[in-house]
Amino acid sequence: MVSLAEWLRERSDDELVALLRARPDLATPPPADTSVLATRTGVRSSVARACEGLDSFALSTLEALVLLDADQAPVTSDQLAEMLGEGITPQRVRRSADELAGLALAWGEDELSIPPTVREVLPNFPAGLGRPAEHLTADAAEAALVELDDEERRLVERLAGDSPVGRTKDASAHVPLAEATNPVQRLLAKGLLLRRDAENVELPRQLALAVRGDRPMGRVEPEEPSPELIESGSDRVDSTAGGAALELLRHVEELLQAWEADPPDVLRSGGLGIRELRRTAKALEIDEAHLGLLVEVAHAANLINSTDDAEPQWLPTIQSDTWLASPPEQRWAALAAAWLDLPRLPGLIGARDEKDRVLGPLSEDLRRPLAPKDRRHVLSYLDELPGGFGVRAADAAAVLAWRSPRHGGKLRDDLVSWTLDEATKLGVIALDAMTTAGRALVFDGPSTAAQLLGEQLPEPLDHVLVQADLTVVAPGRLEPGLAAEMKLVADVESAGSATVYRIGEDSVRRALDAGHTAEDLHALFRERSRTPIPQSLTYLIDDVARRHGKLRAGTAAAFLRCDDPVVLAEVLGKPETEDLELRRIAPTVLVSPLPLADLVDGLRGAGFAPVAEGPDGNVLDLRTSGRRARGRNRTAPPAGITTPDTAQLGELVTQLRAGDRSARARRGRGIAPERGRPSAEATLQLLRTAAEREQQVLLGFVDTHGLRSEVVVRPISVGGGVLQGVDTANDQPGAFPLHRITTVALVEE
Incomplete structure (x- = not known):
């Protein structure tokens, strides 16, 4: 049986570089030689991390190797294919085995072995199969299966499914077969069930395999599902996303206005109360889940924060004023980027914790450091689809579940649906497809995404439509100046792709209070309306202006x-x-x-x-500018394991090879000085002898960074306090200062 270390030594440099790139934790700190690398590949935490990226079939292949005890003796490809079941081709098995070998989770050519820790990382019952019974053979299990009655057969078939363990009250006592009154007692008496404890029984592996027949591991999916693609067209997708982006900005603006006027309190435990959430959702006319997402994103974008008062409240930040004054595409990019890197799960809002408490927005219970990685994982799949094509959430979840069955834990499928729903509300995706700006956001950054969204948004309108019933219709996005004027002189009655404003006495008075005159308002509607000005509006403005300011x-x-x-x-x-x-x-x-x-x-x-009236006699605007909270200081995301580039990995592999040669040199016969640092005279004499004989030496050497290493060198000359020689690791000449040499020994070929 070839050991993992021996197998790794036979790999090419490119194969080792690929291994270290796929499992970057193996390269930190740099392993001294291949034996150290082999030891690290079998560490439980490293194996578990490597298994996170395995697809469903590769994971099934690894489970099959565990069931075949490949950690104790090598397993042939034929045995592996037979365990995986009917319909799995040898070529597909070989491809999966090569994938595992590329991660050093399995090794060998015609026969495969696995590290012992793989058994600890995988489920206790791989493929839903229990432990084998020592007294039961495969032939005996098949014969016993034929003799079972209907009740016993149904019980065995149920336990031969996903889990071999069943809970029962009949496992506590040993009942002879003649006295057994139910299928559990009869199967226990026959030795066809294993008693785990007083309340649980387990189906022996041999009997489960007899039930499954030519599919020992049950349902095995060798290829990922092929979902039905939804074609919407890139232009339609982008235009729909543009509308969603404008709707997002409107809702966030309304949120800031609502909390500026009536800021909610911060809970003692932190976060926003459910009652306050419902109140604000009702005011904004959106559902609570949608508002929870807006609150989380606005907080992540530094637009809202808690005050430093004794009784803190949630308020817009000083930075929110800059955000409100920015172009819409830049405002959208700030929100979308904040969502993409949000280390929290807004989808959990409204759920209950282990103490049956409702989880609210901005609470610490929503924090999930891996959430940004999960979002990018989902969006990267959508990016693989052709432009203008999308998939339903259930189909995307099925594909991602096949690709990474161990990724995401219990919330795996929920993470997919939450991500797609949130991305749709933010305009990152639309009609189940990735948008042009969304792709740029994920892969190029918010600046590029903002530029692309700006090109997709319709040109802002410079006009409105005044109706006879004193309503004003804005058929699209208005220019910033016109939008501000309409917000001052009228109240929003309904919003969407077209906004409807209502003009009333209070709104006209508000405009006059802000310093406008009646003539200013007449001119505004006369110049900006594409429809005739109704006489009722003229009378309203004149009537309010006539009474306005008499006092x-x-x-x-x-x-x-x-x-x-x-x-x-x-x-x-x-x-x-x-x-x-x-x-x-x-x-x-x-x-x-x-x-x-x-x-x-x-x-x-x-x-x-x-x-x-102000001190100068002019009209004084009494509207409050609103309180503001301080924004948060941005913190850098936690550093993860970084993957060295190809050149660094190549250098690391070169050091591995040198370490292997040094290890082999230590095992050969040689001449070494006394223990401790050799004397200068002994070192010079030994190196000169090696140069004369053209014999390699093993040097213990400390580099300029203080790192100790061992190198095999072929000396050329010694003089001036420096050894000139050729490093056999890369066959390159080099200079080795004598004062940095800690040990030296001749190497016999």
């Missing part, structure tokens, strides 16, 4: 002035204004101890239409 409020704490004393008398005479504590200080001036904003709000509640 002038200031601070005394606050004052109220009007050129018409009758109006002030009317204000003083109304019962609704008593709480404002107004008093006349002149025929045309009233003062109040209340703040200016409270005075204006109280007068408006009493049916008047005052405006705030």
